[in-house]
Amino acid sequence: MASSPPPRRSQTRSRDLERYASLFAKRTRVMRSSAMRDMMAITARPEVISLAGGLPDTSTFPAGVFSREMDHIAKTSLAEALQYGPTEGLDSVREQISKVMAAEGAVVDPADVTPTTGGQQAIDLITKVLIDPGDVLICDAPTYPGAIPTFCSYEAEIVQIECDQDGMKIDVLEETLVSLAAEGRKPKFIYSIPTFQNPGGSTLSLERRRRLVEIARREEILVVEDNPYGLLRYEGEPLPTLLSLDGGDYVVYIGTFSKVLSAGLRIGWLVSPTPIREKIVLGKGAADLCTSTLTQEFAARYFAEGQWQEYIAELIAIYRNRRDAMIGAMSEYFPHGAFWTKPQGGLFIWATMPDVLNTEDLLAKALSQNVAFVPGSSAYVDGRGASSMRLNFSGVREDRIIEGIRRIGAVAREQLKLYETMTSTDEMRLPPPEGEA
Amino acid sequence: MKVALLQGGRSLERGVSLRSGARVAEALLDLGHHVETMDLGPDLVSRLESTRPDIAFIALHGTEGEDGTIQALLELLGIPYTGPGVAACQRCIDKSLAKYILREHDLPTPDWVTYSEAAIRDFGAASSFPQAVEAVGMPLVAKPASQGSALGVKVVTRPEEIPDALITALSYDSRALLETWVSGRELAVSVLGDQVLPIVEAIPTDSNSYDFEARYEIGGADFVCPADLGGDKAGEVSRVALSAFNALGCSGFSRVDLILGETGPQVLEVNAIPGLTETSLLPQAAEAAGIDFNEMIEQILGLALE
Numbered sequence: 001m002a003s004s005p006p007p008r009r010s011q012t013r014s015r016d017l018e019r020y021a022s023l024f025a026k027r028t029r030v031m032r033s034s035a036m037r038d039m040m041a042i043t044a045r046p047e048v049i050s051l052a053g054g055l056p057d058t059s060t061f062p063a064g065v066f067s068r069e070m071d072h073i074a075k076t077s078l079a080e081a082l083q084y085g086p087t088e089g090l091d092s093v094r095e096q097i098s099k100v101m102a103a104e105g106a107v108v109d110p111a112d113v114t115p116t117t118g119g120q121q122a123i124d125l126i127t128k129v130l131i132d133p134g135d136v137l138i139c140d141a142p143t144y145p146g147a148i149p150t151f152c153s154y155e156a157e158i159v160q161i162e163c164d165q166d167g168m169k170i171d172v173l174e175e176t177l178v179s180l181a182a183e184g185r186k187p188k189f190i191y192s193i194p195t196f197q198n199p200g201g202s203t204l205s206l207e208r209r210r211r212l213v214e215i216a217r218r219e220e221i222l223v224v225e226d227n228p229y230g231l232l233r234y235e236g237e238p239l240p241t242l243l244s245l246d247g248g249d250y251v252v253y254i255g256t257f258s259k260v261l262s263a264g265l266r267i268g269w270l271v272s273p274t275p276i277r278e279k280i281v282l283g284k285g286a287a288d289l290c291t292s293t294l295t296q297e298f299a300a301r302y303f304a305e306g307q308w309q310e311y312i313a314e315l316i317a318i319y320r321n322r323r324d325a326m327i328g329a330m331s332e333y334f335p336h337g338a339f340w341t342k343p344q345g346g347l348f349i350w351a352t353m354p355d356v357l358n359t360e361d362l363l364a365k366a367l368s369q370n371v372a373f374v375p376g377s378s379a380y381v382d383g384r385g386a387s388s389m390r391l392n393f394s395g396v397r398e399d400r401i402i403e404g405i406r407r408i409g410a411v412a413r414e415q416l417k418l419y420e421t422m423t424s425t426d427e428m429r430l431p432p433p434e435g436e437a
Numbered sequence: 438m439k440v441a442l443l444q445g446g447r448s449l450e451r452g453v454s455l456r457s458g459a460r461v462a463e464a465l466l467d468l469g470h471h472v473e474t475m476d477l478g479p480d481l482v483s484r485l486e487s488t489r490p491d492i493a494f495i496a497l498h499g500t501e502g503e504d505g506t507i508q509a510l511l512e513l514l515g516i517p518y519t520g521p522g523v524a525a526c527q528r529c530i531d532k533s534l535a536k537y538i539l540r541e542h543d544l545p546t547p548d549w550v551t552y553s554e555a556a557i558r559d560f561g562a563a564s565s566f567p568q569a570v571e572a573v574g575m576p577l578v579a580k581p582a583s584q585g586s587a588l589g590v591k592v593v594t595r596p597e598e599i600p601d602a603l604i605t606a607l608s609y610d611s612r613a614l615l616e617t618w619v620s621g622r623e624l625a626v627s628v629l630g631d632q633v634l635p636i637v638e639a640i641p642t643d644s645n646s647y648d649f650e651a652r653y654e655i656g657g658a659d660f661v662c663p664a665d666l667g668g669d670k671a672g673e674v675s676r677v678a679l680s681a682f683n684a685l686g687c688s689g690f691s692r693v694d695l696i697l698g699e700t701g702p703q704v705l706e707v708n709a710i711p712g713l714t715e716t717s718l719l720p721q722a723a724e725a726a727g728i729d730f731n732e733m734i735e736q737i738l739g740l741a742l743e
Contacts, residue, residue, distance in 0.1 A: 039588075041452035045478075356601070361608035364449060364588065415604055418554060422563040422600035 055395030089115030142379030167204030196346025333409030448499030
């Protein structure tokens with residue numbers, strides 16, 4: 001009888017560590033774990049109310065629909081669904097993607113669509129094909145925290161442009177482009193989430209959308225429009241995508257089914273001009289050959305069946321209530337001086353505490369009360385955001401949201417009070433101004 | 438042997454504990470033990486009672502696992518456990534108490550003052566900051582009294598930075614220390630049973646010597662073991678470390694962190710249950726002494742059953 005191989009990897013010794021350390025590529029220096037990530041390990045515990053995730057509420061998805069589609073695949077196309085597929089993606093899913101995009105008013109040719117393994121892979125691929133080490137790219141401030149490690153791993157130099165409630169400040173963008181040009185530099189692309197931004201919750205106004213596209217065309221800079229949340233609008237009128245405004249010459253579009261169907265299916269996509277698409281497909285082939293054929297088949301069938309809009313309407317109703325519950329709780333429990341965004345859609349609220357509070361420290365206190373959020377600093381590369389936090393409302397029930405916000409408010413007030421006690425004592429000790437007795 | 442491996446928990450060092458635990462589990466299996474892995478939760482006692490392990494291996498860091506809580510529970514259940522006992526854990530986790538005890542034993546440790554949240558909030562303790570600055574000097578280090586890692590630690594160079602630094606430190610514990618900042622070489626001396634292991638020197642690759650990341654990440658710091666100190670100095674550092682280990686009543690294994698400054702070694706803290714991850718210092722020191730990880734784990738079990 002053949003002996004089975006040892007079931008476990010061997011112990012790593014310190015000289016192995018040295019050996020690995022000398023093997024790692026330089027770019028892995030930025031792929032470091034952090035105290036924050038270790039602290040986040042606690043959020044996995046069931047007693048923790050985590051407002052830190054970016055999770056859609058997948059418990060709302062009808063089980064009957066899932067089994068019906070899977071059953072159909074089993075009966076009609078099982079062998080194909082279990083096989084590799086083309087790197088460019090299945091035609092059936094590309095067609096459905098263009099249909100879903102049309103719901104936001106964006107008209108695209110399915111041939112320009114490349115399905116990817118989640119929107120995250122789309123960010124990775126576009127950075128991979130465009131960025132050489134040291135190249136400049138521009139993004140929102142704050143930006144999607146998950147994009148930063150991607151940009152860093154390709155050794156991009158990241159320049160962040162401040163956002164307000166109307167999204168990226170285009171004046172600041174123009175100034176930045178001028179000062180970069182003075183140094184002989186030009187960004188490879190501008191990455192932005194114009195609609196219900198993660199983490200800021202802001203939406204780029206129509207006027208700014210027009211100006212951004214104008215700048216892109218004038219300066220010949222690509223804009224990467226990441227739009228995971230556009231269909232999750234709770235009020236207000238939809239705005240045209242940058243892609244529609246531009247027509248697809250200078251805007252590369254990233255979409256995903258993660259928030260409107262399932263994050264677990266891992267289906268996102270890129271819409272890009274042909275020369276970029278060709279490089280993207282080569283890059284994708286190198287990365288994973290193809291996105292899961294099974295989940296592409298599922299998505300293609302699901303969207304072809306035509307009930308997806310009802311499901312999104314259902315999600316909108318649920319998330320709107322959760323957003324309102326969160327905003328209501330913040331008004332009640334957050335300390336004086338705190339302020340927050342009131343997003344018209346999406347999954348996140350961005351809250352800023354009085355600036356003496358550091359939200360990384362506040363997180364430690366909040367975790368001791370079994371509630372978690374994402375500290376604002378993780379949405380910046382330059383140390384900004386220290387008093388801010390990202391709060392997710394889509395993945396948590398209303399009663400838990402209210403309780404979570406109450407606890408965060410309580411620890412924040414406690415810290416502020418302590419700080420005031422210390423600093424007001426300081427003031428009392430200051431000598432009286434000159435000329436007074 | 439049937440070993441209950443306690444890991445995880447809800448301390449801020451949960452992540453590190455899970456990594457320590459994973460590594461210990463491998464070693465225990467290699468050694469032929471039966472391993473029952475347990476995360477801390479409401480079912481802990483019932484699981485321990487139904488499992489009836491021969492011993493509990495405590496791979497927990499930070500509060501609850503390292504402060505004597507779990508140790509006391511295990512004593513009540515009559516289950517032997519690895520590492521220091523209840524009282525030693527309580528002395529080590531409280532950096533202020535540990536320093537008082539070190540001073541009582543004439544062991545060198547930087548000057549410090551301790552502030553509790555209550556003293557500041559209710560008794561106007563902030564008015565005594567000038568005296569604190571006088572007592573410990575500048576720069577100083579503000580740190581929570583009971584965190585094992587570098588979370589919540591800030592270096593203060595001007596008196597007006599004290600409130601900010603204390604707010605940070607007090608986010609991690611209800612008490613905080615202001616301690617004289619001592620510049621020097623960062624050393625860690627692990628003790629295993631009655632054996633002082635070779636000294637590890639941590640040379641941070643970044644300039645910030647209080648970088649949490651440097652402690653746990655491959656490539657975040659350069660570790661030299663044995664540290665290049667010369668025989669006399671190394672002997673002195675080891676003697677101070679062992680005295681600190683004994684003064685605090687540690688047994689089994691622990692790690693003493695020191696700074697070797699101009700005036701000689703000064704003890705910063707004693708970690709009752711130091712990290713056992715791939716980049717942790719105790720395993721490195723053991724290896725330098727010719728004790729591989731599995732052998733070290735076996736010794737730790739043996740010491741617990743003595």
